Amino acid sequence: MTETAIEAAALGKGFGRRRKQALDGCSFRLPAGSVCAVVGPNGAGKSTLLSLAAGLLRPTDGTITVLGAAPAAVRERLAYVAQDKPLHPQLTVADTLRYGRELNPGRWDDRTAERIVAEGDLEPDARIRSLSGGQRTRVALALALGKRPELLLLDEPMADLDPLARHQLMATLMADAAEHGTTVVMSSHVVAELDGACDHLLLLGAGRVRLAGPLDDLLAAHRLLTGRADASLDPHTVVESRTTGRQVTALVRPEGPLDESWQATAPTLEELVLAHLRAPETPALRLDEMREAAV
Amino acid sequence: MTTALSAATAPATGRPPRGPRGLTWTVLRLHRSTLIVWAVVVLSGAAVLLWAYGPGAHAAQAEWDRVCAGREACVWGDPIYDFDRVFRAAGSGLTWLPALVAAWAGGALVGRELENGTARLAWTQGVTPTRWLAAKLTVPAVLLTAGTTVLVLLHHLVSDAHPLPLGRWSWYTEDNFQANGTAAIAAPLLGLALGALAGLLLRRALPALAVALVATEALGAFATAASRDLVPWETAVGTLKTGYRTPAHVITGDQGALTATGARVPDPLCVDDTQCLAAHKIVGYYTDYHPAAHFWPLHLVETGLLLGAAALATATAFWLLRRRTP
Numbered sequence: 150m151t152e153t154a155i156e157a158a159a160l161g162k163g164f165g166r167r168r169k170q171a172l173d174g175c176s177f178r179l180p181a182g183s184v185c186a187v188v189g190p191n192g193a194g195k196s197t198l199l200s201l202a203a204g205l206l207r208p209t210d211g212t213i214t215v216l217g218a219a220p221a222a223v224r225e226r227l228a229y230v231a232q233d234k235p236l237h238p239q240l241t242v243a244d245t246l247r248y249g250r251e252l253n254p255g256r257w258d259d260r261t262a263e264r265i266v267a268e269g270d271l272e273p274d275a276r277i278r279s280l281s282g283g284q285r286t287r288v289a290l291a292l293a294l295g296k297r298p299e300l301l302l303l304d305e306p307m308a309d310l311d312p313l314a315r316h317q318l319m320a321t322l323m324a325d326a327a328e329h330g331t332t333v334v335m336s337s338h339v340v341a342e343l344d345g346a347c348d349h350l351l352l353l354g355a356g357r358v359r360l361a362g363p364l365d366d367l368l369a370a371h372r373l374l375t376g377r378a379d380a381s382l383d384p385h386t387v388v389e390s391r392t393t394g395r396q397v398t399a400l401v402r403p404e405g406p407l408d409e410s411w412q413a414t415a416p417t418l419e420e421l422v423l424a425h426l427r428a429p430e431t432p433a434l435r436l437d438e439m440r441e442a443a444v
Numbered sequence: 445m446t447t448a449l450s451a452a453t454a455p456a457t458g459r460p461p462r463g464p465r466g467l468t469w470t471v472l473r474l475h476r477s478t479l480i481v482w483a484v485v486v487l488s489g490a491a492v493l494l495w496a497y498g499p500g501a502h503a504a505q506a507e508w509d510r511v512c513a514g515r516e517a518c519v520w521g522d523p524i525y526d527f528d529r530v531f532r533a534a535g536s537g538l539t540w541l542p543a544l545v546a547a548w549a550g551g552a553l554v555g556r557e558l559e560n561g562t563a564r565l566a567w568t569q570g571v572t573p574t575r576w577l578a579a580k581l582t583v584p585a586v587l588l589t590a591g592t593t594v595l596v597l598l599h600h601l602v603s604d605a606h607p608l609p610l611g612r613w614s615w616y617t618e619d620n621f622q623a624n625g626t627a628a629i630a631a632p633l634l635g636l637a638l639g640a641l642a643g644l645l646l647r648r649a650l651p652a653l654a655v656a657l658v659a660t661e662a663l664g665a666f667a668t669a670a671s672r673d674l675v676p677w678e679t680a681v682g683t684l685k686t687g688y689r690t691p692a693h694v695i696t697g698d699q700g701a702l703t704a705t706g707a708r709v710p711d712p713l714c715v716d717d718t719q720c721l722a723a724h725k726i727v728g729y730y731t732d733y734h735p736a737a738h739f740w741p742l743h744l745v746e747t748g749l750l751l752g753a754a755a756l757a758t759a760t761a762f763w764l765l766r767r768r769t770p
Binding site: 200203204205206207219220221224225227228229231233235236237238239240244247248249251252253254256292296 | 465466467469470473474476477560561562564565566567568569570571572768769770
């Protein structure tokens with residue numbers, strides 16, 4: 150198995166004549182076997198990044214390497230589910246799975262695909278056009294997992310699902326990924342749906358990497374401080390601070406020992422992400438290379 | 445345990461051994477309804493032409509012998525009208541086929557897949573965009589060529605066999621000429637290539653359909669016109685006495701008057717006015733024409749032009765796709 154699932158170096162992608170940059174100078178590294186959340190506001194470049202990783206777009210700057218090669222060279226080893234879950238409306242569920250089998254000879258796993266479809270109580274001869282959004286998502290995921298990918302790229306995978314189906318599909322997905330050591334990259338702007346499932350985080354903002362690295366390390370690099378409004382936050386990097394009355398709450402990256410007067414707690418994923426989304430000027434923090442340096 | 449194992453290996457060994465596989469299967473399955481329509485078109489076209497060749501022609505011949513044979517003028521009845529209608533409809537259908545194919549190819553094969561994102565689904569299934577487009581063009585190209593070849597051969601058979609001396613069934617009348625040779629087989633391929641190119645360029649089904657329709661018709665008309673000039677015309681020359689000596693049953697081209705130096709000038713329409721003729725120095729008349737013997741040269745040149753344009757459109761489509769995708 151490849152050591153690195155995705156590596157981007159100064160990756161940029163511009164669209165249109167004016168080269169509006171959807172991604173700009175993105176660098177990060179994702180180790181194989183990790184489950185990575187790609188988070189960011191609308192228009193941050195999440196979908197563009199996933200399309201680049203899937204070998205559907207050509208970067209305008211920099212490079213992206215997937216499973217040790219150019220994305221277009223490893224199509225059969227990766228799976229991609231686009232945001233709008235494109236499927237052929239005139240096919241039946243069974244034919245859609247056959248479509249996957251025919252186009253992935255030697256890799257296709259009928260049992261996985263059929264199990265995921267069966268769990269959703271889908272009739273094999275129901276036409277795709279007759280399915281609800283959530284049912285289509287299920288078929289799209291069955292198609293993606295049926296090809297036994299080493300890298301699974303999911304763009305807003307759970308947006309169409311009700312909470313129960315979301316929970317169930319996420320569990321199926323995670324169990325399958327854990328069993329086969331699949332690297333999963335999924336984008337979302339619903340942070341709650343990623344909590345507990347992901348071990349890596351990639352936060353994008355305005356086409357740039359804001360946070361990248363193992364989730365635990367990123368959380369450990371931040372502290373949520375509560376204290377008196379007139380206390381100094383120097384020399385720590387302040388991501389966001391809010392004053393209510395005489396009390397201040399701040400998310401900081403400690404740059405030294407914390408003063409005793411602060412009450413410090415570890416932030417949750419949601420607090421970390423929201424603070425960074427509200428403070429777009431915060432310097433980027435990349436912890437994804439530390440492990441590489443240690444080796 | 446044993447059952448579990450055999451169940452696990454069953455899909456690999458127990459695959460249906462017959463039938464198309466892989467991309468070919470997907471193209472056939474995705475466009476199954478179009479395929480059925482095409483099969484119906486070819487079969488009904490063949491049935492109609494076979495009817496015209498057999499019972500239709502016999503009935504028409506009998507009617508001709510009954511009311512027309514040996515007479516200067518005659519008024520014939522239904523059998524000849526039926527034969528005429530069917531035969532001309534078949535020729536017209538074969539001439540219009542490429543435009544319809546282009547619309548289908550541009551709209552459904554490529555444009556719709558780019559519009560609704562299913563092209564991206566295919567490209568992330570271990571299929572490169574190049575192979576995807578190749579399958580999208582090859583499968584319909586084979587089926588189209590097979591179908592039109594059958595229809596053109598049958599049409600040619602009917603056209604050759606009909607014995608009635610009616611001018612509108614002559615070799616040069618537009619529908620009959622086009623539907624009788626290789627140009628009718630090449631034109632749908634141009635439509636297919638242009639349709640795919642339009643689909644790639646516009647990434648929308650309906651606009652691609654419209655553009656492909658217009659482009660195929662325009663290029664087809666251009667190829668017909670160009671082939672007439674590329675095959676050297678025969679020229680019939682008449683004197684002032686004989687006037688124009690245009691042969692019967694030919695495709696006529698340029699016509700006009702000749703001066704003493706042999707220069708071609710527009711006919712001043714003097715008719716018998718000798719003063720007028722002298723003033724314009726007219727000594728004779730000419731007509732450029734293609735005789736029936738030019739049927740195959742004309743068809744082969746037009747076929748070459750159509751296939752060349754199709755090759756160019758196909759190459760452009762592949763180039764565009766490769767430039768756009770990694």
